[in-house]
Amino acid sequence: MIRIENICKSFDGNVVLESISHEFYPGKTNLVIGRSGSGKTVLLKILVGLLQPTTGKVWYDKVDFSTLDKKQVREVRMQVGMLFQGSALFDSMTVEQNIKFPLDMFTNWTTKEKLDRVNYCLERVNLEGVNTKFPSETSGGMQKRVGIARAIVLKPRYLFCDEPNSGLDPKTALLIDELIKDITYENQITTIVNTHDMNSVMEVGDNVMLLSGGKIAWKGNKSEIIGSDNEVLQDFIFASPFLKRLRVAALEQQKTKEGKK
Amino acid sequence: MNFNLFYHFGRYVSMMGQALTKPEKFSMYWKETVRQMEAIGVGSVIIVVLISIFIGAVSALQFCYQLDGQLVPMYYVGYIVRDLAIIESAPTITCLVLAGKVGSNIAAEIGGMRQKEHIDAMEIMGVNTAAYLVTPKVVAAIVVIPLLVTIAAFVGIIGGYLASVPAGYLTDMEYMRGLRAYFDPYNVTIMYVKATVFAFLITSISSFYGYYVTGGSIELGKASTNAVVIGNIFVLAGDYVIALLLT
Ligand SMILES: Nc1ncnc2c1ncn2[C@@H]1O[C@H](COP(=O)(O)OP(=O)(O)OP(=O)(O)O)[C@@H](O)[C@H]1O
Ligand SMILES: [Mg+2]
Numbered sequence: 001m002i003r004i005e006n007i008c009k010s011f012d013g014n015v016v017l018e019s020i021s022h023e024f025y026p027g028k029t030n031l032v033i034g035r036s037g038s039g040k041t042v043l044l045k046i047l048v049g050l051l052q053p054t055t056g057k058v059w060y061d062k063v064d065f066s067t068l069d070k071k072q073v074r075e076v077r078m079q080v081g082m083l084f085q086g087s088a089l090f091d092s093m094t095v096e097q098n099i100k101f102p103l104d105m106f107t108n109w110t111t112k113e114k115l116d117r118v119n120y121c122l123e124r125v126n127l128e129g130v131n132t133k134f135p136s137e138t139s140g141g142m143q144k145r146v147g148i149a150r151a152i153v154l155k156p157r158y159l160f161c162d163e164p165n166s167g168l169d170p171k172t173a174l175l176i177d178e179l180i181k182d183i184t185y186e187n188q189i190t191t192i193v194n195t196h197d198m199n200s201v202m203e204v205g206d207n208v209m210l211l212s213g214g215k216i217a218w219k220g221n222k223s224e225i226i227g228s229d230n231e232v233l234q235d236f237i238f239a240s241p242f243l244k245r246l247r248v249a250a251l252e253q254q255k256t257k258e259g260k261k
Numbered sequence: 262m263n264f265n266l267f268y269h270f271g272r273y274v275s276m277m278g279q280a281l282t283k284p285e286k287f288s289m290y291w292k293e294t295v296r297q298m299e300a301i302g303v304g305s306v307i308i309v310v311l312i313s314i315f316i317g318a319v320s321a322l323q324f325c326y327q328l329d330g331q332l333v334p335m336y337y338v339g340y341i342v343r344d345l346a347i348i349e350s351a352p353t354i355t356c357l358v359l360a361g362k363v364g365s366n367i368a369a370e371i372g373g374m375r376q377k378e379h380i381d382a383m384e385i386m387g388v389n390t391a392a393y394l395v396t397p398k399v400v401a402a403i404v405v406i407p408l409l410v411t412i413a414a415f416v417g418i419i420g421g422y423l424a425s426v427p428a429g430y431l432t433d434m435e436y437m438r439g440l441r442a443y444f445d446p447y448n449v450t451i452m453y454v455k456a457t458v459f460a461f462l463i464t465s466i467s468s469f470y471g472y473y474v475t476g477g478s479i480e481l482g483k484a485s486t487n488a489v490v491i492g493n494i495f496v497l498a499g500d501y502v503i504a505l506l507l508t
Contacts, residue, residue, distance in 0.1 A: 050381050070279065070389075078387035088378040102386045105286050154386075 001026055002190055007056035009042055016042050018214040027188040029181050029204045033195055034211035040194040041085055044162055081151030085162040087143040089135040096131040099150045121149040126175055141168045159191040177204045198237045226250055273469045279391035290397055297401035301363050309355055313413040316350045317420025325430035335431040339439020342421035347448045351414035353500050356459035360492035364467035367398055368488035371471030372481045395468040406460035407453050451507050462495045
């Protein structure tokens with residue numbers, strides 16, 4: 001479990017996050033949603049310690065992250081996998097070398113064991129036969145998936161994904177959502193996903209937190225979304241007129257069902 | 262350029278403190294070190310040879326010109342070229358050139374990794390990035406640069422020969438006699454001390470400028486320039502300090 005307590009972050013007086021407190025549970029896909037620029041990436045980077053919060057605390061299970069020294073931080077991080085918004089693949093290594101890198105660095109496995117694990121991870125993200133390609137030779141969506149494969153290769157206990165399915169076609173996006181959900185459930189890991197894809201929210205949102213104006217505008221899970229009358233949430237999820245009409249239709253259907261009972 | 266010296270020095274010390282810790286996986290560091298040795302060493306042989314041959318040639322000609330018609334015997338040319346190469350021109354000029362070639366390369370490589378979030382990605386994996394990115398470069402340079410300097414010294418002496426003997430300033434025998442005259446092995450020690458210290462300065466300073474780069478491509482360009490300029494200044498300052506201490 002990861003818990004944050006009163007996180008505030010400002011850059012030279014420009015406040016991005018204002019007193020955010022929340023809990024992220026193991027075995028669930030915890031989503032952080034919000035419009036572009038709402039501070040999702042900043043929050044994620046604070047969670048993993050790449051940015052220091054102006055004030056506030058991050059707890060990994062019982063450990064206060066800010067009290068750890070560099071060596072202890074590294075020990076925690078060996079259990080962390082992260083997909084960056086820009087994928088951050090090492091561009092002078094092939095796809096295979098990228099995914100193998102954490103294995104090379106932290107395990108004493110044989111080459112065969114490593115390759116098997118790499119191929120298994122590639123299979124899970126629905127990518128095969130790209131082992132020898134360089135990141136620059138693959139599409140943006142493929143890079144995202146390689147990034148995910150690299151993040152899960154060491155079986156992390158905490159998984160962070162910054163917009164895992166932006167830039168993917170709806171079908172692959174769904175597949176990635178399912179993958180993240182499955183891995184999270186199988187290994188009971190704590191997964192935190194940043195997204196502004198409403199499909200993901202409705203599919204895998206077990207524990208959703210909506211950021212708006214630096215504050216938490218709404219918390220809940222996917223089944224509470226349609227019925228909620230939180231305006232910021234409705235505005236965010238059902239952004240287009242088409243989706244707004246869909247929501248109204250869904251609500252009416254619910255009502256008639258309840259009426260029949 | 263920001264002249265907040267203590268701030269920069271503090272960050273440099275902190276980075277090097279992180280860098281000089283136990284590697285998480287020796288084989289990975291070794292592989293990276295070998296790659297760096299190849300990049301720094303093999304990649305620099307030609308330029309080092311070219312430069313040393315000219316420096317040797319120019320210093321020989323210069324002394325032939327100065328000693329001509331004086332009481333000093335001509336074989337002194339060989340003696341002077343030799344010691345000049347060993348004590349000063351081989352280590353210092355080679356390292357000034359390498360500070361440009363290797364320094365800008367290292368700063369750009371590490372700086373690019375910083376900007377593209379590669380360093381962050383490694384940090385998240387639990388890698389000690391200061392160690393993994395800096396130590397192999399420093400170690401590789403400390404091994405390879407003294408070798409380059411050795412080559413530079415030999416080639417410099419050959420350059421001196423080629424410039425002076427065929428031109429008839431002195432005979433083959435005289436040049437050889439000069440090379441053997443008043444040889445003090447201690448000067449070779451000085452040469453290797455210089456080469457090692459400069460290798461450390463060049464690689465650690467350029468790593469530092471790359472590691473803490475922020476912003477975009479303009480800043481990356483600046484970091485690369487700073488790595489070279491500051492690297493050069495420190496090589497020359499180091500040269501002075503070593504001369505002061507060891508001679
Ligand atoms: N290093 C930084 N320095 C200054 N301001 C920053 C920095 N990083 C982020 N910000 C600011 O913080 C705010 C939130 O940025 P963030 O990247 O977290 O948005 P986001 O929610 O991830 O958006 P997107 O969905 O587009 O990725 C932005 O207004 C941005 O300008
Ligand atoms: Mg973002």
